[in-house]
Amino acid sequence: MRLAKRDRLNELGLEAYPVSVPITDTIPAVRERFGGLEADATTGVTVGLAGRIVHLRNTGKLCFASLQSGDGSRIQAMVSLAEVGDENLDLWKELVDLGDHVFVSGEVISSRRGELSIMVSEWKMASKAVLPLPNMHNELNEETRVRNRYLDLIVREQARKTVFARAKTMASLRETFTQLDFVEVETPMLQVMHGGASARPFVTHSNAFDMELFLRIAPELYLKRALVGGIERVFEINRNFRNEGADSTHSPEFAMLEAYEAYGDYTSIAALTQKLIQDAALSVSGSHVVTWADGTDFDLGGEWDRISMYHSLSVAAGVEITPATSVADLQALADREGVEVHLANHGKLVEELWEHFVKDGLTRPTFVMDFPIETSPLVKEHRSIPGVVEKWDLYVRGFELATGYSELNDPVIQRERFMQQAAQGAKGDVEAMRVDEDFLKALEHAMPPAGGMGMGMDRLLMAITGLGIRETIMFPLVK
RNA sequence: GGGCCUCUAGCUCAGUUGGUUAGAGCAUCGGACUUUUAAUCCGAGGGUCAAGGGUUCGAUCCCCUUGGGGCCUACCA
Numbered sequence: 001m002r003l004a005k006r007d008r009l010n011e012l013g014l015e016a017y018p019v020s021v022p023i024t025d026t027i028p029a030v031r032e033r034f035g036g037l038e039a040d041a042t043t044g045v046t047v048g049l050a051g052r053i054v055h056l057r058n059t060g061k062l063c064f065a066s067l068q069s070g071d072g073s074r075i076q077a078m079v080s081l082a083e084v085g086d087e088n089l090d091l092w093k094e095l096v097d098l099g100d101h102v103f104v105s106g107e108v109i110s111s112r113r114g115e116l117s118i119m120v121s122e123w124k125m126a127s128k129a130v131l132p133l134p135n136m137h138n139e140l141n142e143e144t145r146v147r148n149r150y151l152d153l154i155v156r157e158q159a160r161k162t163v164f165a166r167a168k169t170m171a172s173l174r175e176t177f178t179q180l181d182f183v184e185v186e187t188p189m190l191q192v193m194h195g196g197a198s199a200r201p202f203v204t205h206s207n208a209f210d211m212e213l214f215l216r217i218a219p220e221l222y223l224k225r226a227l228v229g230g231i232e233r234v235f236e237i238n239r240n241f242r243n244e245g246a247d248s249t250h251s252p253e254f255a256m257l258e259a260y261e262a263y264g265d266y267t268s269i270a271a272l273t274q275k276l277i278q279d280a281a282l283s284v285s286g287s288h289v290v291t292w293a294d295g296t297d298f299d300l301g302g303e304w305d306r307i308s309m310y311h312s313l314s315v316a317a318g319v320e321i322t323p324a325t326s327v328a329d330l331q332a333l334a335d336r337e338g339v340e341v342h343l344a345n346h347g348k349l350v351e352e353l354w355e356h357f358v359k360d361g362l363t364r365p366t367f368v369m370d371f372p373i374e375t376s377p378l379v380k381e382h383r384s385i386p387g388v389v390e391k392w393d394l395y396v397r398g399f400e401l402a403t404g405y406s407e408l409n410d411p412v413i414q415r416e417r418f419m420q421q422a423a424q425g426a427k428g429d430v431e432a433m434r435v436d437e438d439f440l441k442a443l444e445h446a447m448p449p450a451g452g453m454g455m456g457m458d459r460l461l462m463a464i465t466g467l468g469i470r471e472t473i474m475f476p477l478v479k
Numbered sequence: 480g481g482g483c484c485u486c487u488a489g490c491u492c493a494g495u496u497g498g499u500u501a502g503a504g505c506a507u508c509g510g511a512c513u514u515u516u517a518a519u520c521c522g523a524g525g526g527u528c529a530a531g532g533g534u535u536c537g538a539u540c541c542c543c544u545u546g547g548g549g550c551c552u553a554c555c556a
Contacts, residue, residue: 002507040514055516062513080513098506112514131489135505137517138491143548151490199555244555245480254556342554400556431555456556479547 002130005095009125012091016128021103024048027069030108031116039114048105049075049118050126052154054136058093067102072160076117077104083121092123099129146470147478158293162471165284166461172283173237173257176276182233182259187222189215189239195439196220196378198431199242202252215241218454220378221439223260224407228447232262237457248468249399252477255457262448265406266390269451270367273394273402274304277365277460284464292466298397300463304365309354310388312368316357321350323372323387343429347374362395365463367404377417377433379405394455396463402455409450411443 009016025047034043051067054074058064061081068074079092083106096102106121134140134151145152145159152159174184192211194201196218204213219236226234240256257276261269281290281300288301314321317333323346330349334341339356341348350372362368370382371391379389390406408414418435425432461472470476 055518057515057518058512059515059518060512062515064515064518066516076516078514082513111516113516115514115516117514132506133490135490135517137505140490141492141548143486144490146548155490197556240556242555245553247555250554250556256556340553403556454556459556 002097002128002132005097006128006130009095009128014091014095014125016125018124018126021050021124021126022048022105023050023103024105027051027067027075028071028073030075031073034108034110034116037108037110037114037116039110040112041110042119043108045108046106046121047108047118048103050101050103051075053096053098053100053102054133054154056096056098061089063089063092065096065102067104068154071164072157076111076115077102077106077120077123078109078111078117079104079120079123083119084123088123095125096123097129097132099131099133101126101129143478146476149475158467159471162461162465162467163474165465166457166472166474168283169280169461169464170237170457172280173276176279177235177259180233180272182235182261183231185223185226185231185234185236186238187216187219187226187236189241191216193434193436193438194218195433195436197240197242198375198433200244200430202241202243217242218256219258220452220454221436223258223452224447224450225439225442227260227262227407227450228442228445232448233260235259246477248470249459249462251458251469251473254459254469254473256454257457257460258452258454260407260450260452262450264451265449266369266392266404266451269404269453270306270392270394272451273404273453273455274365276455277401277463280460281464290464290466293471294466296466298463298466300365300396304367304394306367306369306392308370309350309368309372310370312358313350313354317353321353323385325350343424343427345374347372347376351375359395360398362398365394365396365401367392367394374420376405377421378408378414380408380410381413397466399459399462401459401463402453404451404453407447407450407452409443409447411440414443415440 006016027049030047030049051069053065054068055066063079065077066074067077079089081089103124103126104118104120106118109117109119111117134155136155140152140155190213192213194214194217199217201217202215206213218240223234223236235258237257239253241253246252278288278300281288285291289297289299291297310321327346330346331344334349334353337356339352341352369392370385370388373381373387373389376389376391379391382388382390392404393400394402418433421433422435458469458472462469465472
């Protein structure tokens with residue numbers, strides 16, 4: 001029947017979907033300018049505004065409507081018989097529904113109850129909604145929200161805030177990088193060989209080349225090629241794809257930031273990461289203390305803690321664990337704790353045990369330093385501690401937010417590491433890396449020493465907003 | 480992948496211990512109302528109770544299969 005109203009508008013020559021309407025102002029601008037108006041005041045100022053109708057109260061000779069603009073701000077329109085006349089008032093009551101975009105022009109006033117309003121002298125349909133708005137007084141359930149995000153955005157303040165927080169975060173990251181002379185690049189998403197992380201890829205097929213292609217799991221190996229080529233401060237913010245499970249902290253496609261700094265190392269890149277995140281927090285909330293959706297304040301400020309993986313594990317487990325601890329001893333401990341490790345080696349056992357004992361306690365931002373060598377095939381060995389690599393993971397809210405390396409640039413060692421990975425792959429590890437000859441060739445041309453880091457953008461938003469990953473992604477994958 | 484729960488009107492939800500016309504609020508339609516704020520008042524319409532199959536005199540309700548969703552668990556960021 002709303003379709004009938006669309007037709008009726010067109011019949012009357014009123015246009016249900018005009019190309020444009022003559023707005024002179026925006027709702028937030030008018031609110032800003034006249035926000036302090038006393039009740040029952042007039043201004044003598046005429047404006048033309050458009051917005052979506054989110055409340056409608058049609059009474060006899062004076063009708064009220066709340067118009068909402070894209071930022072969620074609202075203003076009331078009053079359509080009175082005295083101002084618009086019989087015919088126009090009747091058309092308003094006949095043809096305007098909740099959810100429509102309408103244009104109104106008239107004087108800015110405040111109602112007797114003090115509500116900032118437009119006393120309409122002229123109105124026009126801006127765009128007719130033929131489907132009804134959902135109930136504004138109950139939260140949409142999660143499935144409806146995710147499947148119809150546009151409705152969620154109209155109805156729920158937090159959904160809008162999240163979109164804007166994300167945009168501000170992205171802009172802030174780019175600004176910080178620009179200040180520090182980093183260059184943004186875009187590297188391939190469709191790759192002949194996937195690499196740069198341990199994950200199962202999505203596989204696709206090129207008709208033109210009749211070959212298997214992979215959606216990238218990480219941009220790392222291309223950004224390192226850029227380093228070889230002399231792009232010495234380089235970053236990329238783009239999507240990665242991993243063919244793995246989805247839950248509150250994992251999505252099959254997710255936005256990733258990677259940055260590389262020639263002549264830096266994992267310490268300098270940790271400092272950079274802290275600055276990037278703190279600047280983003282400042283941009284979103286005006287302070288290093290952010291407020292999560294549930295109302296808790298979370299402090300991202302100050303110098304973040306740095307703990308050693310082996311030391312923190314030893315303390316929590318109550319036994320000394322070092323890079324020299326045998327697989328048998330680690331396995332015994334894992335068995336005792338009920339920690340199952342698939343295709344166990346020293347590195348995997350240490351990481352799993354660390355997650356079991358330490359991870360959940362890390363709410364405050366914490367750099368976990370110095371990882372076992374087996375699980376980190378792209379990282380340089382520690383300058384002074386044998387059996388360990390110069391890698392940190394940044395934990396916030398109990399999840400891994402970012403990771404940073406002193407990047408491995410010795411092509412001979414890199415080849416050995418790839419060979420070890422290939423051996424793991426042969427044993428059935430579906431996430432093991434492949435030997436990437438083209439990348440090795442680039443390394444043989446000498447990559448400068450560098451620090452590098454990768455950070456999940458969706459997770460950064462989770463840290464800033466306190467939400468789950470499906471809320472930080474506007475349109476997450478749904479079946 | 481495994482386990483548990485769930486799917487009822489446009490939206491959010493009740494409900495039916497298996498029984499004939501399945502309810503509420505908001506939304507919709509008709510009527511009244513010139514200061515309303517989830518306006519109010521009077522009246523009305525709206526459902527393949529996720530889909531398919533089974534048990535039964537009778538299924539929205541019980542059982543099975545399939546699909547969607549959620550939570551926990553495993554793997555990964």
